[in-house]
Amino acid sequence: MMVMQYLFAVTLLWAFSFSLIGVYLAGQVDAWFSVLIRIALATLIFLPFLKLKNTPKPVALKLMLIGAVQLGVMYSFYYHSFLYLTVPEVLLFTVMTPLYITLLNDGLNKHFNPRFFIVALIAVLGAVAIRWENLNSNFIMGLLLVQGANLSFATGQVTYKRLMANNKLDDKTVFGWFFIGALIVATICYALFGNSNKLPSTSTQWGILIYLGVIASGLGYFLWNKGATKVNVGALAVMNNLLIPAGIIVNVLIWNKDADIIRLSIGGAIMLAALIINQIGTNKQNVTSM
Secondary structure: OHHHHHHHHHHHHHHHHHHHHHHHHHOOOOOOHHHHHHHHHHHHHHHHOOOHHOOOOHHHHHHHHHHHHHHHHHHHHHHHHHHOOHHHHHHHHHHHHHHHHHHEEEEEEEEOOHHHHHHHHHHHHHHHHHHOOOOOOOOHHHHHHHHHHHHHHHHHHHHHHHHHHOOOOHHHHHHHHHHHHHHHHHHHHHHHHHHHHHHHOOOHHHHHHHHHHHHOOOHHHHHHHHHHHOHHHHHHHHHHHHHHHHHHHHHHHHHHOOHHHHHHHHHHHHHHHHHHHHHHHHHHHHHHOO
């Protein structure tokens, strides 16, 4: 139960990130710079905990690769999607993440688990029920960018979960490698594509970047990936889509964006039902195996 609280807590934490980026940073601050600062701050948080001698080099390299994909590549797609989509649209297009998680996991296991797929599909249907309307002319590009982010995020979660399951390590003493890998990608991208004429110009923008780097990325990704190692793939898939109603609720309540509250409630209820179904199936499986 404590593990699920990790994931729920990070869901609430990240719910604010979508609107903060969409309202205060997108189109105003260079996306590559935002990614670089966010990851650099998160890296600084975990460097003091890093135990170089206690981490096997192959494990350190794998953690760097996972961080490079889950955070470095994902943020590159994610931040630029706000240039083409509204905050609710970005949230809506993340509905495919659960399917990517379950399909990647099944592919690595070389077998098909119908329960995980059904749970993820229910979660997707719940998210789609929340908001589906005419999208702007840039929606195809935005959709592709968000799907690139979704696939990167899903890949990182699945591979980190499997890596830590096979290596009994203290998460906080090795998680710095995860951010180092992401920082390498972010540094290269900013050097190649960054625009130094669009740096933060207000204390609000700097404050948001610091919050996103230290809290949302530093604390958030550590707790999320740690929680991911403790739950099954079905629960992890559902928790990914609970970010959607949480993010839209924050967007509506604080920034007064238009949203259909009834559909939002229906979609959220469907996703909660998916989580319950997954937990019931897990409990039955545990009883059977005893």
